[in-house]
Amino acid sequence: MKKVLFFFFSVCTLNVAMGQIYTYPNLAKQFSTSYATGTARMQALGGASSSLGADLSAISGNPAGLGFYTRSEVNMSLAYTAVQTKSVYLSSTGEASDNQFQMPTLGMVISGNYLGGGDWHGAFGFGYSRQAIFIQPLQISGTNNRSSLLDNFIEKANDKGATGASLDEEYDSYSGTASSAEALAYQTYLINPNSVTGGAPFERFQSLLPTKQYGSASNSGALTSWDFAYGASYRDKLYVGATLHFSKINASSSTTWEDEFVGAKYVSGFQYAETLLTSGSGIGLSLGGIYKVNPSLRLSFAFRSPTYYDQMNETYDARLFPNVIGIPAIGSTGNPITITKVNPMRLTTNEFTYQFLSPMKVSGGFAFFFSKRGFLTADLEYVGFGGMKVYSAELGGSANQAFQTKYNGQISRNFEGALNVKVGSEIRVSPSISLRGGVAMFGSGYAQSYDTIDRNAFQFSGGIGYRKSTFYLDLTAIQRTQKDAYTPYTLKNTVDFSSATLDLTSTQLMLGGGIYF
Numbered sequence: 150m151k152k153v154l155f156f157f158f159s160v161c162t163l164n165v166a167m168g169q170i171y172t173y174p175n176l177a178k179q180f181s182t183s184y185a186t187g188t189a190r191m192q193a194l195g196g197a198s199s200s201l202g203a204d205l206s207a208i209s210g211n212p213a214g215l216g217f218y219t220r221s222e223v224n225m226s227l228a229y230t231a232v233q234t235k236s237v238y239l240s241s242t243g244e245a246s247d248n249q250f251q252m253p254t255l256g257m258v259i260s261g262n263y264l265g266g267g268d269w270h271g272a273f274g275f276g277y278s279r280q281a282i283f284i285q286p287l288q289i290s291g292t293n294n295r296s297s298l299l300d301n302f303i304e305k306a307n308d309k310g311a312t313g314a315s316l317d318e319e320y321d322s323y324s325g326t327a328s329s330a331e332a333l334a335y336q337t338y339l340i341n342p343n344s345v346t347g348g349a350p351f352e353r354f355q356s357l358l359p360t361k362q363y364g365s366a367s368n369s370g371a372l373t374s375w376d377f378a379y380g381a382s383y384r385d386k387l388y389v390g391a392t393l394h395f396s397k398i399n400a401s402s403s404t405t406w407e408d409e410f411v412g413a414k415y416v417s418g419f420q421y422a423e424t425l426l427t428s429g430s431g432i433g434l435s436l437g438g439i440y441k442v443n444p445s446l447r448l449s450f451a452f453r454s455p456t457y458y459d460q461m462n463e464t465y466d467a468r469l470f471p472n473v474i475g476i477p478a479i480g481s482t483g484n485p486i487t488i489t490k491v492n493p494m495r496l497t498t499n500e501f502t503y504q505f506l507s508p509m510k511v512s513g514g515f516a517f518f519f520s521k522r523g524f525l526t527a528d529l530e531y532v533g534f535g536g537m538k539v540y541s542a543e544l545g546g547s548a549n550q551a552f553q554t555k556y557n558g559q560i561s562r563n564f565e566g567a568l569n570v571k572v573g574s575e576i577r578v579s580p581s582i583s584l585r586g587g588v589a590m591f592g593s594g595y596a597q598s599y600d601t602i603d604r605n606a607f608q609f610s611g612g613i614g615y616r617k618s619t620f621y622l623d624l625t626a627i628q629r630t631q632k633d634a635y636t637p638y639t640l641k642n643t644v645d646f647s648s649a650t651l652d653l654t655s656t657q658l659m660l661g662g663g664i665y666f
Contacts, residue, residue, distance in 0.1 A: 194573025195587025215380025239291025
């Protein structure tokens with residue numbers, strides 16, 4: 150940054166620290182959030198599938214259900230998902246929407262007497278499943294009379310004892326990039342060292358001006374899995390199975406934040422844009438059992454181990470776009486000058502690799518059949534969000550230990566085990582046509598001490614199925630609602646920053662079908 154002596158500083162002495170928009174505990178939670186999964190038929194039942202069997206959902210769910218197969222099957226489903234986010238930030242409302250086509254399931258079950266006859270028979274299953282999608286748009290705006298994102302940058306500069314000279318060292322003139330957000334703000338004249346100390350407390354122009362703020366976020370990607378399973382039946386009474394899961398995460402998150410200073414004389418505002426790309430592969434195991442108490446009642450139990458992601462690769466980029474009106478200064482020749490144009494600047498691209506352990510899941514359920522007229526089924530599932538872990542072999546030694554202590558400590562404080570409750574019913578209205586409905590509640594997994602927002606998600610679903618001896622078709626509609634919050638930045642004094650409250654709605658139409666052979 151070219152050294153200049155500014156004629157006017159509006160001194161800001163806030164004692165604050167930078168808050169990360171992207172944190173590893175929140176990413177771990179995002180990648181572990183529970184959804185109803187499986188075929189169109191099972192999703193119409195609220196995802197309550199663990200006790201039913203003879204459905205392709207058993208491959209990624211309770212593999213014991215494969216033991217019910219007496220013939221082979223191939224299945225595929227397609228879905229259209231529309232998501233909407235309604236927000237309230239600083240008493241202003243906003244709304245954003247997005248949509249996506251995807252393929253939730255694709256797979257095959259091969260049934261046969263693979264155990265040598267007698268009391269046992271079983272089936273192999275393999276397939277692709279989409280366990281979660283990460284699309285969630287966001288638009289917020291409002292007038293802030295207490296702070297700007299620049300105060301966030303100022304706090305970090307103050308906390309690390311930065312000076313103008315040290316922030317200059319964080320700038321690479323060859324690449325034109327800076328290694329920290331506060332160095333970006335310094336190089337673009339948005340924050341400045343104290344004129345007396347040459348460092349803290351850093352300050353910005355006209356810090357008391359009302360600030361119009363605009364924020365947007367776009368998330369995309371999915372958690373998918375290739376699953377290989379085997380399920381077996383003993384005398385058509387006891388069913389057991391196991392699945393090996395090869396999971397894949399691909400996620401993209403982009404945020405844009407803009408501050409506009411009302412009545413500014415020197416800097417009218419800026420825009421800060423961030424992008425985080427994450428990808429990783431993991432492996433996990435599922436074990437399950439179903440017991441047929443009598444022809445009408447089945448009981449189930451399933452366990453899914455934590456998925457271990459050996460290498461989560463992330464790439465982080467950010468750009469800062471300053472809007473300068475005119476900054477009075479004294480140039481290197483000693484003559485007065487006015488700075489009227491400052492070019493955008495970006496952070497040095499940060500690439501990082503870490504390891505991630507997703508939460509364990511344990512579930513149990515029942516299915517009660519009303520002869521051939523239909524059934525009622527329910528599942529209760531426990532998800533151990535507090536047991537998520539992150540590591541980084543890339544850091545090694547004491548740095549890795551410090552990484553684990555910091556972020557795994559945050560996970561254990563902010564998250565806890567959650568219960569998911571799923572209930573569904575199917576009624577056969579004719580030999581070929583069935584009607585289905587389901588409800589589900591997915592526990593948030595946030596600790597009660599985290600905040601006061603009830604993040605439990607509620608899902609309602611319904612569908613219709615048409616079945617013949619050689620094929621079937623299923624049509625399902627699903628709606629999921631949830632509350633959440635979004636904090637664009639934090640400051641040490643909690644009254645100086647605000648969060649947006651969010652109402653999230655996801656609506657999905659799903660068409661699935663299969664062929665028996």
